[in-house]
Amino acid sequence: MKLKLYNTLGRKKEIFEPLHAPNVGMYVCGPTVYGDGHLGHARPAITFDILFRFLTHLGYKVRYVRNITDVGHLENDADSGEDKIAKKARVDQVEPMEVVQHYLNRYHKAMEELNVLPPSIEPHASGHIIEQIEFTEKIIQAGFAYESEGSVYFDVEKYNNSHHYGILSGRNIDEMLETTRELDGQSEKRRSVDFALWKKASPEHIMRWNSPWSEGFPGWHLECSAMGTKYLGEEFDIHGGGMDLMFPHHECEIAQSTAALGKKTVQYWMHNNMITINGQKMGKSLGNFITLEEFFTGNHPLLTQAFSPMTVRFFILQAHYRSTVDFSSEALQASDKGLSRLMEGYARLQKLKASDTSSIETSGLRAKCEEAMCDDLNTPIVIAHLFDAMKAINLAYDGKANISEIDLNELKSVYQLFIVDLLGLKTENQASGTNEAYKKAIDLLLNMRMEAKQNKDWVTSDKIRNELTAFGFEIKDSKDGFEWKI
RNA sequence: GGUUCGUUAGCCAAGUGGUUAGGCACCGGUCUGCAAAACCGUUUACGGCGGUUCGAAUCCGCCACGAACCUCCA
Structure with a gap:
């Protein structure tokens, strides 16, 4: 059975064929660490954790890179915004790197609780300034960037003359150029659609590095191009992230990499959808987010109770990653109960005694679950199949059905594989078993x-x-x- | 306004030309000292209007409503 993944480039499911099997390179946009992780951050982490686990299960040797943005991510637009990390540092009166370390520690803790496996490499943008400067130089040499008053900008219009800016998002650059041309008065950019590769630091800007152009800092989009190619090569297999990053972040990344390297860097672009709350995206700017810690403690007005990390994980896996999933306390309670029942069934399975014959049908479960996973990681279908099989387990547990040793072992193996290894659901840490x-x-x-x-x-x-x-x-x-x- | 995508029962959520998705809740039954759990059974669907087809929740068109992105966001 072949794995099919939905490629945002082309907008259809494609059979996944790695460039250099059995090796697979996968890059996922990680968080900007200036605040606590919320439910929205759990979505890509869990989605691509599932992909990481499944690719590994299929026998691939996966190098999974997930970056940490700790510099260059500005608020508002690239001209006037303040660096998010630097702002937080100023407000809290600490070093920017203290902000980074503080929230990174908390992010790691939350990921561990959600049973998200750590990536193979977790590079920091601030640790790759040299690579980003070199990448900018390549783009300048290729003729797709210009310097202006100590800053360097990507020339979108020129790039679009020979390439397709908008290939990922479907944006029509000509219209964007038309509508923005007149608005540009005294900006140092030629066009408002141009984006910064390097920004000259204003005197009060704390985070700054030397470069051929000025003392400054790299643009936000650059880190992923620079670090992705550094660790995965000029051409690699999968790039993932949230749908909200599709434009401009990923579009700019494609432009940068294509301009600098002259080739298509990423083969499969994958985007997880948003988590909504009352039908609206949960996010920082809307102020309607609930942090992961608040879920785990239940300490939030919208939560009727605490929800365990595994309930949050299960809740996310019960929807397909490309669908929006609407948060409500009611929906989470449903997931909480469903998960308990599933894990109860898993525990009961371990206690079942084999009979000589089977009166229940369990064959085909493995194939059905694998088929669902291969169909663009359809975890809700996997879960539905697991629930179906649980009826048989409970019948046997109640002594109303028999199961042979072969069937029992197969069922145990399938449950172990899909529940524990692939979906990454684990029994909650209980006092039992330890004492x-x-x-x-x-x-x-x-x-x-x-x-x-x-x-x-x-x-x-x-x-x-x-x-x-x-x-x-x-x-x-x-x-x-x-x-x-x- | 542009781009992309949605609208499935009380709630969440799959499916995408013909066959019960699944979970939670509800109801009835079995079991039980009473519960809980478990098991069995059952109810409520495909936004609207047209079209294609033997057959449409699924394909096409129009309309309505909603969301994301076009500033930062996972």
């Missing part, structure tokens, strides 16, 4: 309750159950015993 004495104490209490029940001493029986429930335990009676979890 034997503690578990035995609870078992003892519940055994006493069993005795009380046999003696029809409902007062004692209910007292034990109710008080344990009040402590946060969940007690379930089964046919010939009990189960509990916290």
Whole structure:
């Protein structure tokens, strides 16, 4: 079965064929670390984590680069905006790199909690100033950039004469040129569509480096071109990021790389859709975002309860990555319950006893799940298949069906592969399993309750159950015993 | 205004020419001392109007509504 991925270039699903199998190069735009990560940041991280895991499963040797933007990302437009990191540093009265380190640590912690695997390389823009200067020089040499008062700008109109600026986003550059030509009065840029490769620093600008043109800093779009080619080569397989980065960021990246290298650098462009809240994009500028930490603690007016990192992950995976997914506390609660049931089924599967014959059909599950993954990472379909199979597990668990050893092992293997290895869902860290004495104490209490029940001493029986429930335990009676979890 | 994409039941969300998607909730039943859990069954759909077709939620056209991007955003 062949993996098909939706390529934004061309806007259709294409069979994925790496340039240099078994090696795959993948670059994903990471965060600008000037604030806490929110639900929107979890989407690309999880989406491309799934792709990373699946490509690895298919036998590819993946080099996954996810950058950290810690310089050059300006607020407002490229002419007048302040660097986001520098602004935060000024406001908080700390070093810019303290801002970066603080939020990067928190980002890493959140990613770990979401069970997002770390990328192979996580380069910082500020650590690649030399590469970015060299990249700018290449673009100047190729004739697609000009210097103006110590800054360097990409000449979009000239580039568009021989190439296609707008190839990714579908933008019509001629119209943009028409509508903006008159508005440009005294700007140092020739056209307002031109974008900065290097910016001369104003006197109060803290983050600055030497360059052939001025003491300044690199433009935002440049880091991805420079670091992508440095670690993955002048041509590599996959570039991912949020849909909101398609224009101008990725469009500019394509222009820069094509201008400097004279070739198509990225083969497959992939974009995850947005998370919305009341139908609107969740984002910093709208101020309607909920940070990941707030999800994990439940400390936000829109949240009715805390949601575990795995619930957030499952919630995101229940929608296809190219669809918007609308946040609501109600939707997350549904995911929370669904996930519990799925993980319960997974736990029960481990306890099933094999019979001589099978009375349930489980074959084909692996193929169906793989087919869904191969169809542009259709995780909601994978999850639907896993839920289907769970009915069989529960029937067997209740003794209403039999399963042979071969089928049981296959089912265990498939569940392990898709739930744990590929979807990256893990059982929540529980006290159980770590502390034997503690578990035995609870078992003892519940055994006493069993005795009380046999003696029809409902007062004692209910007292034990109710008080344990009040402590946060969940007690379930089964046919010939009990189960509990916290 | 331009570009791109949506609109599927109470909620979330797949599917994209013919066959029950799935989850959550609801309802009925089995089980239970009572619950919970589990299992079985069941209800509510494809924005509107045309067209193509033996057949359209799916393809085409028009309309309505909504979103993202065109400033920074994952």
